[in-house]
Structures are given as C-alpha cells and as structure tokens.
Amino acid sequence: MLTDLDLPALWEYRSSFQEPADFDDFWSGTLAEARGHELAPTLTPVETPLETVEVFDLTFAGFGGHPVRCWLRAPRQRSGPLPAVVQFHGYASGRGHPLDDLLWASAGFVHLVMDVRGQGGAYAGGGATPDPVGSGPSHPGFLTRGIEDPRDYVYRRVFTDAVRAVEAVRQSPLVDPGRVGVVGASQGGGIALAVAGLVPELGAAHFQAPFLCDVRRATRITGSGPYTELAGYLAARRDRVEQVFATLGYFDGIAFARRADAPAWFSAGLMDGVCPPSTAFGAFHAYTGAKQIRAWEYNGHDAGGSDDLAVVLPAFRDLLKHGR
Template sequence: MLTDLDLPALWEYRSDYQEPADFDAFWSSTLAEARSHDLGLKLTPVETPLRTVEVFDLAFAGFGGHPVRGWLRVPRHRTGPLPAVVQFHGYASGRGHPLDDLLWASAGYAHLLVDVRGQGAGYAGGGATPDPVGSGPSHPGFLTRGIEDPHSYVYRRVFTDAVRAVEAVRTVEFTDPGRVGLVGASQGGGIALAVAGLVPELAAAHFQAPFLCDIRRAARITGSGPYTEIAGYLAARRDRVEAVFDTLGYFDGIGFASRATAPAWFSAGLMDGVCPPSTAFGAFHAYRGEKQIRAWEFNGHEAGGSDDLAVVLPAFQHLLKP
C-alpha cells in the first residue's frame, strides 16, 4: 500500500529541515581530528576460488584512529589504474563474506565494501569492526547511541569512518583517485550521501532508498524500525525531544545533500514503510549537484532492487570509464 505522499505530491514536497548554524564547523573539526591519525592502510590478500576477481582484506584508521575493515575486490586481470566504487551497507549488516557482492568488481571497478563499526553481529552480512566508544542509555539497536550530543552520537564516528574509507581507497596503488564513486542502499545510502557532502571531487553517487534523511519527519510517520528506535527512546525521555533532534540535525542527509556536487542517482519505493519516499525526495530536492531520481510505484524498501542497479551501472560506466 502507499505509505506516504503520492508521486505528484512528492515532486512538490520540500523538507522543513533546518541545519545547525555550526554544521560546517562541526564536520570540519571532526574530520581534522580524524586526519591527525595516520591512515595506516593495510591490504592483505585473501585466498578464494574466484578466477576473475581478487579479494583483499583492507584496514585503515577511522574516527579516533580506530581500525576499520572492509573487503576490496578488484578484477584479477587489469591494466592501468582502476576507477573505484566505495559501498556502504544496510542497517545492522556488515561487510559479509569475501565471496559476496561481486557485482562492481565484475563490472571493472575496484570495489571497497566498508564495515559500519559495531554492526553485523546477528545478520547474514557479518562485520569485523568493533566500536570501542561507549555511550549513555540507548534504545535497543544502534540509532540512539549517544543521541543527546552530536559529539558522542554514533553516526559521527560512522560518517567519519566512511570519509576515511574514500581517502584510503584513493591511496591504493592500483586505483585512480580521480575516479571514485559512492553507492549504498538504506543505511548505506544515508552514509554515502553524508560522504558526498563531505568529500570533494567525487565522480558519481547512487543513493538507493537512503536512510537518515528528513529524520524528524521519518520518525513521526513510519511505524517501522529503525526509526521506531527514536520513538522508543523519546517515549521514555519525553523532555529530551529537542535535544535529540538538535543532535540529529548534524547528521541529516538533507544537510549533506545541499553540499554535494557529484552526479547522483536517487531511488525510492512508493510503498517503502522503512524509509518513507518523501524523505528521499526531500534529500533529492536539496541536492546541489546534477541529479536524477527514480520512483518505483509498487516497490517497498528495495526501491527497484536490481532493476534500479541496471539503470545506474551504465551511468557509472559513462562517468568512471572502467
């Protein structure tokens, strides 16, 4: 069933999100602190039975200098520097198995799939990156950890790790630092959107049903997780509503969209009860760079799934030229 606005209303919709006055200063100081730590890039070959793709266990220093892991997959037979695609995964998942996610390497890219710290313990895509930073009381899940202060909020660390992942892949000897694209679905789409707003000179981006956009609206209109974690937290802390949304203002995809310039493709399922389509359209309308959006009328959170990727692959091929 239709979960949100219909398509004509989505084209007219504009979010009432208001960014914090010190949004840029907050992220500038956060990234400067992270860059005070040596990147510490490590690439370890992984033995697999694959004939056409090589896999490396990649590690680098993220927020606080903490180690972050990912799989770097590359075409086995390659000549010259490769364009790179950096991918971020969905909520509670992880980088998974070395044999997973072969699409982008098979299409000719160096493909880095990055762990989200602290996630991936109970889902098919297992993670290998802990989060050594604690927080105060939170609702079950990840979304409310440290949520009453932007400096302690978990996604400050996650987004910083993601920026450092792009910096890491740009230093790999067989990649072309001028040809880097971003992809992600759901939480991964929200992380990719944050990186697009924080990292210059990216070549392309794909945000599929992006999470963490127009967050206050999403928390009010959807009855599905993970946004219900915010509602659950505030149901017990009724006097903390404004403090929570003040924090979330620093992490809303609409704030990053207004700073992002890479050519971008968005998608949304009009029956998405997890990330309401109006929240994706809110980010799309705010996006600064060249952009397109595909609304999948009878799809939910998969937002077109492989058919959506079939639209994006030729677009990336044109821009990144694998």
Template sequence: MALSDLSLDELVRYRPSVREPVDFDDFWSKTLAEARTHDLDVEAAEVDTPYRTTTVRDVSFRGFGGDRVGAWFTVPRGVDGPLPAVVEFIGYNGGRDLPGESLRWASAGYAHLLVDTRGQGARWGGGGRTGDPHGSGPSTPGFMTRGIEHPDTYFYRRVFTDAVRAVEAVRTLPGVDPARVAVQGISQGGGITLAVAGLVPDLVAVMPDVPFLCHFARALDICDKDPFAEITRYLAVHRPRVDDVLHTLSYVDGVNFAKRATAPSLFSVALMDLVCPPSTVYAAYNHYGSNHYAGERPDVRKDIEVYRFNDHEGGESYQRQAQIRWLNGVLGRP
C-alpha cells in the same frame, strides 16, 4: 501494501525546510580534522577465495579516533589499472560478509571497496568484523540512540567519519585512479553515501539507493518501523529530551549533506517504502546540490529511479544494473 505517504506529484515538489545547525560545517570540519591527526595507516593483504575472475584483499585503515575499520577490496583479475573505484557502505546492522560475496562492481570493471560499519554486522548476511569501542549513555536496543545525548558522542558521527576516511584509503590502493572515486549504498548505506557526498568535494558520482537517515523530523512523525522507531521508543521514555535529540540528529541528517553535494547523483526511491518513507528520500533528492544552484539553473546533475509498487527492497537487481549503466555513462565508459 499500498501508498502510505505523499502522492508522486506531491513528492516531486516536496522540498521541506529541514533543521540545520548554524555550526554544521564547522562541526564536521573539526571532526574530520581530528580524525586526520591519526595516520590513515592503510593495510592490505590478499585473501584466498574460490572466485577466479577477481582478486580480493582484506583492507583496514584508521577511522574515527584512530580506530581500525575493515573492508574488502575487490578488483577484476588481469585488468590493467588505474581503475575507477566504487566505495560501498552497508545497510543497517549488516557486515561486509565473506570475501568475494559482492562481485558486481569488479565484474563491471571497477575497483570496489566494501566497508564495514563499526559495531554492526550481526543481524543478516555473513557478518562484520569492525568494533565500536566508544561508550554510550542510556539507549534503546539498536544503534539509532547510541550517544544521542550530544552531537559529539552520537554513533553516526563516528560512522560518517569512518566513511570519509574510507574514500581517502581507497585512493591509496594499487590499481585505483584516485581522481575517479564514486560512493554507493543501500538504506543506511545510502544515508552514509549522502554524508560522504556532502563532506568530500571531489567525488565523480554518488548513488544513494532508498537512503535512510534523511529528514528525521518527518520520519519520526509518520514512520513506525525500525530503525526510525528506535528513536520514537527512546523519546516515549525520555519525554523532555525531544528538542535535544532533534538537535543532535540535525548534524547527521542526509538532507543537510545533500545540500552541499556537488557530484552527479543517481537516487532510488520506493513509493510503498515503510522503512524509509519516500517523502524523506525526496527531501534529500530535491535539496541535492541546492547550495550550488544558480536561480532555476541547476549546475549539479541528479537523477532518480522510482519504484512505484515496492517497499524498502526497492529496485534490487534492476537498480543494481541501472547504477552500473548510469556510472558508465557518467565516466564515458563503453
């Protein structure tokens, strides 16, 4: 394994022009307004686990189209609230697993909502339990080309809407301080995190870890690994559809959400990452908060952890501990 993208010196200056539709903000405003015509209808029931230091609740709420979305809500047992909350989104085709299998945020004194990704949860881990009842035209195996014919029908329109609704849901749960909600995720979860960062203006922190779903045009040129390669295979067959596909993808590109973000952020990047090439991560990082920059004086805090010799696994436990320490600092927690 070796470097396969730009050098670090080039990456820190890499701020490409990324395709952005003129109606990007209107598209997402209408999408979220439509979702909010459905009552959030949050349900929560405590579940039994063998863990003695946390309480876990099985939570569900209504996301895109009023569809129910599942999540585990975990809090430290015997700790008085209201607590800051971390909403976590999951990597590609993983699910929320069994209750209590993700304890680090609760162990660090946070409320934690681990959100299923609709339709996914059958490739690794302990599985997911949230379906995606919406249909799709012809697509390659996987999720990247489901509904890619049009922005309205694309899979990630539904996923990102669910994610925004997850933030709204956690703010209603007992023991949560609704003014102190952060979002976090790895890979696909990092891409979802960036989408929420651009769509929810009052988060306290954003932590995208080796984020996927950024700078699609670059990724499709240089990346031959799944999941990006699902789109490559689709376009190898649907040859005349390149511009239409890139148009759809521009509505879900993490770079366009990153521009609109305002919360402090901690990214991570792995310089030997063959799944999410580092130039796609730096495209989002270098644009992060740029809609709110004043000349050369940024008013949006952003930090990045660089793992020079790692592939897509990134920092793993090193990054997990770095996130907790960083978020404690942002919130002024000892």
C-alpha cells in the same frame, strides 16, 4: 499500499529541515581531528576460489584512529589504476563474506565495502569492526547510541569512517584517485549521501532508499524500525525531544545533500514503510549536483533492487571510466 505522499505530491514536496548554524564547523573539526591519525591502510590478499576477481582485506584508521575493516575486490585482469566504487551496507549488517557483492568488480571497478563499526551481528557473514567508544543509555539497536550530544553520537564515528574509507581507496595503487564513486542502500545510502556532502571531487553517487534523511518527518510517518528506536527512546525520555533532534541536525541527509555536487542517482519505493519516499525526495530536491531520481511505484524498501542497479551501472561506467 502507499505509505506516504503520492508521486505528484512527492515532486512538489520540500523539506522544512534546517541544519545547525555550526554544521560546517562541526564536520570540518571532526574530520581534522580524524586526520590527526595516520590513515595507515593495509592490504592483505584473501584466498578465494574466484577466477576473475581478487579479494583483499583492507584495514585503515578511522575515527579516533580505530581500525576499520573492509573488503576490497578488483578484477584480476587489469592494466593500470582503475575507477573505484565505495559501498556502504545496510543497518545492522556488515561487510559480509569475501564472496559476496561481486557486481562492481565484475563490471571492471575496484570495489571497497566498508564495515560499519559495531554492527554486523544480524546477518550471515556479519561484520568485523568493533566500536570501542561507549555511550550513555540507548534504546535497543544502534540509532540512539550517544544521541544526546552530537560529539558522542555513533554516526559521527560512522560518517568519519566513511570519509576515511574514500581517502584509503584513493591511496590504493589499484585505484585512479580521480575516478571514485560512492553507493549504498538504506543505511548505506544515508552514509553515501553524507560522504557526498563531505568529500570533494567524487565522480558519481547512488542512493537507494537513503536512511537518515528528513529524520523528524520520518519518525512521524513510519511505524517501522529503525526509526521506531527513536520513538521508543523519546517515549521514555519525554524531556529530551528537542535535544535529540538538535543532535540529529548534524547527521541529516538533507544537510549533506545541500553540499554535494557529484552526479547522483536517487531511488525510492512508493510503498516503502522503512524509509518513507518523501524523505528520499526531500534529500533529492535539496541536492545541489546533477541528479536523477527513480520512483518505483509498487516497490517497498528495495527501491527497485537490481532493476535500479541496472539503470545506474552504465551511468557509473560512463562517468568513472571516462571521467566527468
């Protein structure tokens, strides 16, 4: 069943979200602080039975100089630097197994999958990057960790890590730094959208059912996690509602969309009860670069799944292999 607006209403919908006045100063200061630490990427080959793809364990210094782990995959047969795709994974997942996620490397790209710090305990393969920063009281899950102050909020660290991941892949001798794109689904789509708003000169971007967009609306119209973590937190802390949404103003995908200019593909399932489609359309309408969106009428949070990827992959090939 439809969980949100129908398609004609989605095309008309515009979010009322307004970011904080110091949004740009907050993020420029955060990234300047992170860049005070040497990026120091290290690339270690991983032995696998794969014949056409090489796998490397890449580590770099993220927020606070903390080590962030990634898988970097590349075609074995290559001549010279290649275009790269940086991918961010879904909520509570991790970078997974070295044999996972072979699509982009099989299509001829260098492919980096960043491990989201502190997550990765919910799925096979899991994650390998701890979050050494503590936080105050939170609802079970990750979404409310440090949420009463934007400087302490967990996604400040995650989004900073993600920007540094693009910087790390651009330093790799395997990669042409001028031909890098970002992709992600759900939480990964929200992270990719933040990166698109924070990193200049990206070649392409793909956001499937992006999380953390139009967040206040999302909490009011969905009864599914992870947004229910916010509702649970605020049900117990009734006097913190405005404080919490003031923090979230620095992390909402609408604000990043207003600052992004890479050619972008969005997708949404009209039956998505996790990330309601109006929140994806809110980000899409705010996006300042060239953009397309696909609404999958009878799909939920998969937002078209592999069929959606089949639309985007040739577009990435054209943009990243031949340049914008």
